[in-house]
Amino acid sequence: xxxxxxxxxxxxxxxxxxxxxxxxxxxxxxxxxxxxxxxxxxxxxxxxxxxxxxxxxxxxxxxxxxxxxxxxxxxxxxxxxxxxxxxxxxxxxxxxxxxxxxxxxxxxxxxxxxxxxxxxxxxxxxxxxxxxxxxxxxxxxxxxxxxxxxxxxxxxxxxxxxxxxxxxxxxxxxxxxxxxxxxxxxxxxxxxxxxxxxxxxxxxxxxxxxxxxxxxxxxxxxxxxxxxxxxxxxxxxxxxxxxxxxxxxxxxxx
Amino acid sequence: xxxxxxxxxxxxxxxxxxxxxxxxxxxxxxxxxxxxxxxxxxxxxxxxxxxxxxxxxxxxxxxxxxxxxxxxxxxxxxxxxxxxxxxxxxxxxxxxxxxxxxxxxxxxxxxxxxxxxxxxxxxxxxxxxxxxxxxxxxxxxxxxxxxxxxxxxxxxxxxxxxxxxxxxxxxxxxxxxxxxxxxxxxxxxxxxxxxxxxxxxxxxxxxxxxxxxxxxxxxxxxxxxxxxxxxxxxx
Amino acid sequence: xxxxxxxxxxxxxxxxxxxxxxxxxxxxxxxxxxxxxxxxxxxxxxxxxxxxxxxxxxxxxxxxxxxxxxxxxxxxxxxxxxxxxxxxxxxxxxxxxxxxxxxxxxxxxxxxxxxxxxxxxxxxxxxxxxxxxxxxxxxxxxxxxxxxxxxxxxxxxxxxxxxxxxxxxxxxxxxxxxxxxxxxxxxxxxxxxxxxxxxxxxxxxxxxxxxxxxxxxxxxxxxxxxxxxxxxxxxxxxxxxxxxxxxxxxxxxxxxxxxxxxx
Numbered sequence: 001x002x003x004x005x006x007x008x009x010x011x012x013x014x015x016x017x018x019x020x021x022x023x024x025x026x027x028x029x030x031x032x033x034x035x036x037x038x039x040x041x042x043x044x045x046x047x048x049x050x051x052x053x054x055x056x057x058x059x060x061x062x063x064x065x066x067x068x069x070x071x072x073x074x075x076x077x078x079x080x081x082x083x084x085x086x087x088x089x090x091x092x093x094x095x096x097x098x099x100x101x102x103x104x105x106x107x108x109x110x111x112x113x114x115x116x117x118x119x120x121x122x123x124x125x126x127x128x129x130x131x132x133x134x135x136x137x138x139x140x141x142x143x144x145x146x147x148x149x150x151x152x153x154x155x156x157x158x159x160x161x162x163x164x165x166x167x168x169x170x171x172x173x174x175x176x177x178x179x180x181x182x183x184x185x186x187x188x189x190x191x192x193x194x195x196x197x198x199x200x201x202x203x204x205x206x207x208x209x210x211x212x213x214x215x216x217x218x219x220x221x222x223x224x225x226x227x228x229x230x231x232x233x234x235x236x237x238x239x240x241x242x243x244x245x246x247x248x249x250x251x252x253x254x
Numbered sequence: 255x256x257x258x259x260x261x262x263x264x265x266x267x268x269x270x271x272x273x274x275x276x277x278x279x280x281x282x283x284x285x286x287x288x289x290x291x292x293x294x295x296x297x298x299x300x301x302x303x304x305x306x307x308x309x310x311x312x313x314x315x316x317x318x319x320x321x322x323x324x325x326x327x328x329x330x331x332x333x334x335x336x337x338x339x340x341x342x343x344x345x346x347x348x349x350x351x352x353x354x355x356x357x358x359x360x361x362x363x364x365x366x367x368x369x370x371x372x373x374x375x376x377x378x379x380x381x382x383x384x385x386x387x388x389x390x391x392x393x394x395x396x397x398x399x400x401x402x403x404x405x406x407x408x409x410x411x412x413x414x415x416x417x418x419x420x421x422x423x424x425x426x427x428x429x430x431x432x433x434x435x436x437x438x439x440x441x442x443x444x445x446x447x448x449x450x451x452x453x454x455x456x457x458x459x460x461x462x463x464x465x466x467x468x469x470x471x472x473x474x475x476x477x478x479x480x481x482x483x484x485x486x487x488x489x
Numbered sequence: 490x491x492x493x494x495x496x497x498x499x500x501x502x503x504x505x506x507x508x509x510x511x512x513x514x515x516x517x518x519x520x521x522x523x524x525x526x527x528x529x530x531x532x533x534x535x536x537x538x539x540x541x542x543x544x545x546x547x548x549x550x551x552x553x554x555x556x557x558x559x560x561x562x563x564x565x566x567x568x569x570x571x572x573x574x575x576x577x578x579x580x581x582x583x584x585x586x587x588x589x590x591x592x593x594x595x596x597x598x599x600x601x602x603x604x605x606x607x608x609x610x611x612x613x614x615x616x617x618x619x620x621x622x623x624x625x626x627x628x629x630x631x632x633x634x635x636x637x638x639x640x641x642x643x644x645x646x647x648x649x650x651x652x653x654x655x656x657x658x659x660x661x662x663x664x665x666x667x668x669x670x671x672x673x674x675x676x677x678x679x680x681x682x683x684x685x686x687x688x689x690x691x692x693x694x695x696x697x698x699x700x701x702x703x704x705x706x707x708x709x710x711x712x713x714x715x716x717x718x719x720x721x722x723x724x725x726x727x728x729x730x731x732x733x734x735x736x737x738x739x740x741x742x743x744x745x746x747x748x749x750x751x752x
Contacts, residue, residue, distance in 0.1 A: 013480045014356070014393050015401035015440055015473075031400065033440065040358065040400055042393045042480060057484055059396020060283055060302060062361065088302040088316075088365035116491065129313060129363050146496045148507065155396070193500035197509045211485065279626045280538050281573050292526055296625065298571040321578055326565065326621035327528035327544025331658050333619050336567055337580060370571035372623070374542055375525040 002035070008047045011057070011211070012039045018052050029054025043155075044211075057211075061087040061154040061184040063126045070144070070182030071134065073117045076109050083121065083134060086151065086184045091132035093121060098136050118144040118188060120180055144180070147190030150200060152207055154185030159210040160203055167206065167219065174223035174231055175199040198226045257412035261422045267464055269406065269418045269471060274386070274479035276394045284395025286479065288387035290406075291420055292377035297387035299395035302365035316362030320350040322371045322384055329376060330421055345381045346371075352385050352405065352436040352446035358398040367397060378421045379407050382434050385446065390476050394483065404472040405436035405446055408465040410453050415461045417468045433458070435465045439473045442466065494680070494695045501683040508537075508689060513732060515687040518743045520637060522645040523750025529661060530646025532747070534638040536687060538628035540572075543620060543638035545646040545666075549656060550617040552608060560607020560615035564593035566622040566635055573627035573690075589622065591674070591714045592636045595703035596620075599672035599711035602643070606667035609651070616648070618666065629689040632701055636674040637744060643668065645749045661752060671744055672711055673737040676701040677729040679721065684729060686736055700726065702733040706741065 002021010006012050016039045018030060026032045029041035030052050039045065043054040063069075063085060071083035071091060080094035095103050098112055113119060120141050121134040136142065152160060161168050161181055172179055177191030177199045189199055202219055209215060220231050260266065270291030279285035282298035289295075302316045310317070322345040324334050338346075349371065359367065369391065371384035382405035389402045409419045412428040424432055431451030437444055444462070453461065497507065504511055516537030525531040528544035552559055566589035570576045581589075596602060607616040620642060622635045643666055650660040678685050678692070678699040685692065698717035704710055710730065715721065721729070 011481050011484045013402070013477050014399040016477070029398070038400070038440070040398050042396060042484070056396050058284065058394060088304060088362055090304070116493075130365075146492045148493070148496055190496075193503045193505045196500070197505065197507070200507070201509075279540075279572065280628065281626055282571070294525075296571060300570070300574050303574070321570070323569070325525070325542070325544060325623050326567075326619070327525055327531060327546045330527055332656075333546035333548060333621070336565060336621070368570070370569065372569060372571050372625075374531075374544070374623070375527045377527075 004047065006045045009044050011043070012045045012054070013042050014040050018045050019047075023050055025051045027051050027053035029056060056155050058153065058155060061085070063087055063089060063091070063123055063130065063132050063184070065123050065126050067123045067183040068120060068141070069123060069184040070118055070120055070149075070180065070186035070188055071184075073113050073115050073119065076113070076115060081109065081113050083119070085132065086154075086182075086186050089130040089132055091121075091123070091134045093119075093134040093136060097124065097134065100137055113143060118149060118186075120144060120182065120188075144188050147178070147188050148196065150187040150189065150203065152185050152187055152203060154183070156207045156210055157181060157183055157185060159215070160187070160206050162216070167216065170216075170220060170223065170231055171199050171202050174227050174229065175202075195227075198223065201226070257414045257426070257428065260416065261426075262420065266414055266416045267468060269468055270420065272472065272475050274390060274475050276390050276479045276483040282391070282395070284391045284393070284397070286387045286390035286394060288383050288390065290379055290383050290386075290418065292375060293379050293383045294373065294375045295380065295383040295387040296372045296374070297384065297391040298370045299367060299388075299391045299397065300370070301367040301395070302359070302362035303368070305364060305366035310366075311364040313363050314360070316359035316365040316367055318350055318354055318357060318359065318367045318369060320346045320353070320369045320371065320388070322346040322349055322381065324373045324376060324380065328373050345384070348446055348448065349381060349385055349388065353388060353392065353403055355443070355445050356399045356401050356403055356438055357392070358400065361398065367392070367395075378419055378424045379434070381446075382406050382436070385436050386472060386476060390479055393480055401438050401440045402473060402476050403436050403438055403445060404469040404476060405434060406465055406468055406472060407432055407434040408461040408468075409433050410451065410457055410461065415457055415464060417464055433461055433465075435462060437466050437469050439469065497692070497695055498681045498683065501680060501685070506685070506689070507691065512683060512685045513736065515736065515739060518637070518740065520641050520743055520747050522641055522747055523752075526752075528642070528646075529649055529658075530642045530644070530666075530749070532638050532641030532645055533625075534634045534641060536628075536630055536634045538626055539630055539634050540625040541622055541631065541634045541638045542625060543622045543635070543642040545642045546619045546621070547646070547649055547656065548617045548619060549609075549614055552612060552615045556604070557612040558608045559604035560617060561604060562593065562596060562602060562618045562620060564589045564596070564620045564622070564639065566592065568624050568627070568631065572624040576624075576627070587714070587716070588632050588635050591632060591701050591712065592620070592622065592639050594712035594714070595636055595672055595674045596639065596643070599670060599703060599705050601668060601670050601672050603667035603669050618643070618646075627690065629691075629693050630676065630687045632676050633674060633687065633740070637740065640671065640673075640744055641747045644744075644747050647749070647752070665749070670705050671741065672703050672705045673740045673744060674701055674703045674712070675733040675736045675740060677732050679717070679719070679725065679729075684725075684732060686732065700729045702730055704734055704737045708734060
């Protein structure tokens, strides 16, 4: 029987031995070296039965089909828009996927999305060479008007959203801001200037402190202190394990 | 004449004091500061990101691009003219090759991982300090890598094999050999090897073994710096 | 006006910046000297998350024919790609050239350094004080950070030992640079109808115009640089100078507190 070398949820770095024994199976961010499972990414080690993987704590966004992201229009061509995605690869939004409206041939496409506009879009497909196709047809997918943009660590997005949107829901409730979070680490928010600052501080706090237990309670306290208002928790699910929720959740929050 | 005692009083196999910190440059995707003795290095990693011109792209995997540079006031003598020299270009290239074997960039076709190394203050061993900083910065940037890479110079001063030469030893008035080496600790494989100056085959062998041994300590310091950043208490 | 600028102005109208500062607040200023022992003088300046390092190296040169009894200064700035995803490798671009030249003017035109005292032999030999500024992290306002770093490095500097025709960089003398005054530079920026100081990267992208103003302790202006795509009215310029005069007090006291490192 093999043995665990690094405890579940320990911070590990490339080259660290995580477990020894042929019964363990290397998954994301790990590899087998003889009878050892070794980390190849910086992050938290996670054991699920005999499967060993890394939950990354850093690194740029890697585009995945089905993710909802916030992108910026970089260029407009005949057939659509080139969108920057806060990762190594730009995405394409073609005319047919841009809007429910009918766009006649030869129409001025900047009327729909102009250079510099931010939009909420869904990744329809990513090829092996990382060509990304986006769609803006779907609930919540749209152009963003006004507001401000914040870049966050893409690996912390699930924590900022929280279980079933509980964390961001709490920030929205406390600050009255409208907040949309893209899986690519781009956050859009719009509210009263003072409230926006509190919302941004709360988000930064989640980024910095997500590894310290009791995050939800701390953020709740922080928001109550800053806003002077009690937060009602009935709509929010109790967060029992801070490190439990790491799988990608729906990004859309509105 | 023999070199019986090191200029700064160190043991022959002793490293200078080392300090390492991860995440020192906020704008970068990953970064590090590494000091060994009076040599200090910053490394910043940007990427994976768009690579232009397009002909440099590799559709099978991302590439790494290293830029090593000494700050204009970092030399021990006159001002170093800014802009790349033949020396800095060569060091950039060997640094790239020293890091490449541990990296796994298949996830990022056509893109580039840029590594910038800058030295504010130098007292020999700059390329090795740069490699140590770069390895921390790459891990901090979340780049997939099999292991960290650590580097140090070994050498011969007069009749002694020594570890981590400082400038006074590099310029010692006797036969001096300077051998910068980098190792991947887990595999024991060597990824950087250069040498200036004469040694025998046996001396080289001894020096490389001493280097690998000394690098265990640097490797531990690199890992500690990364863990400190990510386990730090709330601000 | 684009939407992101309108949104920022909504906040500025309530005297609030995106990071919670007031319009005329600087971020926390930190100055540390002796950060490069290879240099004859050096300093690190942090304005919030913005960080630059400046180093002074002293070289021997021939005085210019029109000022045979003077030495001179040479200021360089490098916006290196280590410090921002927006900077590229290669020779200095216009942005770094402007920063260096505006720092140079603030020091030169105020006669902060007594160039005559840099002369060793009239018409033949004098000191050239090279000040190099290197960016470590760009979070906005590199101009003011660069200026502070340059001045702090100058204050930290000592002459190296002169041995006949050669400079012995291994040994520094106790002699400091002949600094007669400490001028300070402040950049004031205009966004819409609002004036701010110490901009973040985000704000810098949205500004209409900016004015960098160098002021000596007795309130005299010694260098100006107007930047940005839009013009300024005379009233605006006057208001900007008023703000700069006020803000230089804060920066000056930070600079005054700088002590040369022990060596």
